[in-house]
Amino acid sequence: MAESAIPIVEIKSVSKIFQLQDQKIHALSDANLSIHKGEFICLIGASGCGKSTLLRIIAGFEQPSAGEALMWGRPIVGPDPTRGMVFQDYALFPWLNVRANIGFGPAARGLGGAEVRDIVDKFIELVGLGKFANAYPHQLSGGMKQRVAIARVLANDAELVLMDEPFGALDAMTRERLQDELLEIWQRTKLTVVFVTHSVEEAIFLANRVVVMTPGPGRIESDNALDLPRPRDVASPEFNAIRRVLAAKLHSHHAKKAA
Amino acid sequence: MAIVETGPMPAAAEEAAARKPARSTWTRLKPTVLALIVPLLLLAFWQVATTQQWTRLIPTPYAVAECMVDFAVGGIFDDAYSGTLLSHLLASMSRVYGGFALAAMFALPIGLMIGRMPWARMLLDPFLQVMRPIPVTAWLPLSMILFGLGAKSAFALVCLGAFYPILLNTVFGVRAVDPKLFEAAAMLGCRGNAQFYKVVLPAAVPSIFTGLRLGLGLAWFVIVVGEMTGVPQGLGAVIMDGRTLSRTELVICGMIVIGLAGYLSDRVVVATGNRLLRWSPNHHG
Ligand SMILES: Nc1ncnc2c1ncn2[C@@H]1O[C@H](COP(=O)(O)OP(=O)(O)OP(=O)(O)O)[C@@H](O)[C@H]1O
Ligand SMILES: [Mg+2]
Numbered sequence: 001m002a003e004s005a006i007p008i009v010e011i012k013s014v015s016k017i018f019q020l021q022d023q024k025i026h027a028l029s030d031a032n033l034s035i036h037k038g039e040f041i042c043l044i045g046a047s048g049c050g051k052s053t054l055l056r057i058i059a060g061f062e063q064p065s066a067g068e069a070l071m072w073g074r075p076i077v078g079p080d081p082t083r084g085m086v087f088q089d090y091a092l093f094p095w096l097n098v099r100a101n102i103g104f105g106p107a108a109r110g111l112g113g114a115e116v117r118d119i120v121d122k123f124i125e126l127v128g129l130g131k132f133a134n135a136y137p138h139q140l141s142g143g144m145k146q147r148v149a150i151a152r153v154l155a156n157d158a159e160l161v162l163m164d165e166p167f168g169a170l171d172a173m174t175r176e177r178l179q180d181e182l183l184e185i186w187q188r189t190k191l192t193v194v195f196v197t198h199s200v201e202e203a204i205f206l207a208n209r210v211v212v213m214t215p216g217p218g219r220i221e222s223d224n225a226l227d228l229p230r231p232r233d234v235a236s237p238e239f240n241a242i243r244r245v246l247a248a249k250l251h252s253h254h255a256k257k258a259a
Numbered sequence: 260m261a262i263v264e265t266g267p268m269p270a271a272a273e274e275a276a277a278r279k280p281a282r283s284t285w286t287r288l289k290p291t292v293l294a295l296i297v298p299l300l301l302l303a304f305w306q307v308a309t310t311q312q313w314t315r316l317i318p319t320p321y322a323v324a325e326c327m328v329d330f331a332v333g334g335i336f337d338d339a340y341s342g343t344l345l346s347h348l349l350a351s352m353s354r355v356y357g358g359f360a361l362a363a364m365f366a367l368p369i370g371l372m373i374g375r376m377p378w379a380r381m382l383l384d385p386f387l388q389v390m391r392p393i394p395v396t397a398w399l400p401l402s403m404i405l406f407g408l409g410a411k412s413a414f415a416l417v418c419l420g421a422f423y424p425i426l427l428n429t430v431f432g433v434r435a436v437d438p439k440l441f442e443a444a445a446m447l448g449c450r451g452n453a454q455f456y457k458v459v460l461p462a463a464v465p466s467i468f469t470g471l472r473l474g475l476g477l478a479w480f481v482i483v484v485g486e487m488t489g490v491p492q493g494l495g496a497v498i499m500d501g502r503t504l505s506r507t508e509l510v511i512c513g514m515i516v517i518g519l520a521g522y523l524s525d526r527v528v529v530a531t532g533n534r535l536l537r538w539s540p541n542h543h544g
Contacts, residue, residue, distance in 0.1 A: 059446060060446075061442055061446075078445070078450075079442065079445040079446040079450075080446070080448075081446065081447060081448040084446060084447075085442070085443070085446045087439060087443070091437070091439040091440060091442070092443075093440060093443070093444075093458070093461070094462075094538055094540075095461040095462065095464070095538045095539070096461075097538070104444075104447050104449070104457075105447035105448055105449075108444075108447055108448040108453065109448050136537065137538075138538070138540035152447065153446075153447075156447055156448065
């Protein structure tokens, strides 16, 4: 249990300023966040409040302008297979079929052909794409593409899975199904997930911690632990009570601005 | 857990199968029939125009057909051109493919460098952009001075003609790689130079392929100019000779052979491309 005391990822007073022509954009200001092993954290907030920026700093795609981003206590200096990213627009390699997309990471790590094959088989099975193993990305539906993207980071032994509105482009039914599947994978594999979403409902359905962010400049407004039992019922009074509280926090900055 | 999605493809296939018996012959023949309409109309017009003597300068289709048979297998006129089609065609093909291969050998690596290395772009791009608008015909005199009258000059001009489309499309393909794919590769553990082979090259293949196809097309396009430099063999030489000898039917035969050879060569390239680029949704020529 000592392990869970040290956070996987620690964000310490992180600010991020983008230079856009002659403008300075404060995408993040003084963000603090600790992510512990096994957590499912959802980041919600209005558009432009820095959710993607925070996620990309954790992934190592961006460096903080001030403050520190640490993984297991060491500074995050660049992207790494231990932190897998699932992009909203999939970012699959269009020239590789489903098998090869999932096998990309293991092959890049230098594993042998047979080993890669075994890993790929396992994860194709896990996301239920056996029939489409040899299909190319353009032949798949959005939901299937996102399954491949998830399998791709899991196949690479990612400890931490970062998801930036992964189901944003999907229809409601596919979205619900993928949410269920993701939760099942998370419970089974003891992953740690950081999940960005616009939807309060999605956040409450998935997370055991909901981090609310507000824009102008991007700040972490509140950090809410959820202990609703799973599977969660979106129609239950408890669920709706939390939804009201979070929605109020989400819109609190409007009230402040008006005042 | 293993939920299987059914895409729209099976449904579409079923529908097509249901319609098949009534439509199949027509659907199969339709492209060929449509493709032949314009050439046949042109042929008919040509026939009428020459038999009605609207012009006396153009030979009749029959005269051209006769010349073509003689050019191909001989036995009709028994002159210097009888039965020589194959040797001229081979001479031209060797220059077209040779020049094309040489162009590709230079254009591909230079294109990859310009696309990936900022210093290479700054070094070479302005120069190449100035050279590019100069048409191959304008190079003719200089090429004759540099390479003399003959095959080398033809080779050089074909090479020059094929160079730019290959170069420009390679540069474009390499530069147009979706930046997300680099991030995806990096977070999967593929960094640095490995990204060049695993991301840049495969992502650029469709564009490079388009460049090669255009380049080969241009090589056929330029061959007549290339063979105007006084080579004895080649379809361009035949056309130039036909002009000096006022044998217009020979000129037309040469044109037809170039057109067909270029077309067949392009079909082969396209078929190869379709096999190689099965993954690409917008690459079916
Ligand atoms: N590369 C960049 N260059 C300049 N500005 C940027 C860059 N990336 C993000 N920004 C700015 O930083 C701010 C936060 O952007 P970010 O993408 O993190 O927001 P977000 O919360 O993910 O929004 P959304 O919900 O719309 O995805 C925005 O104002 C954006 O314009
Ligand atoms: Mg975003």
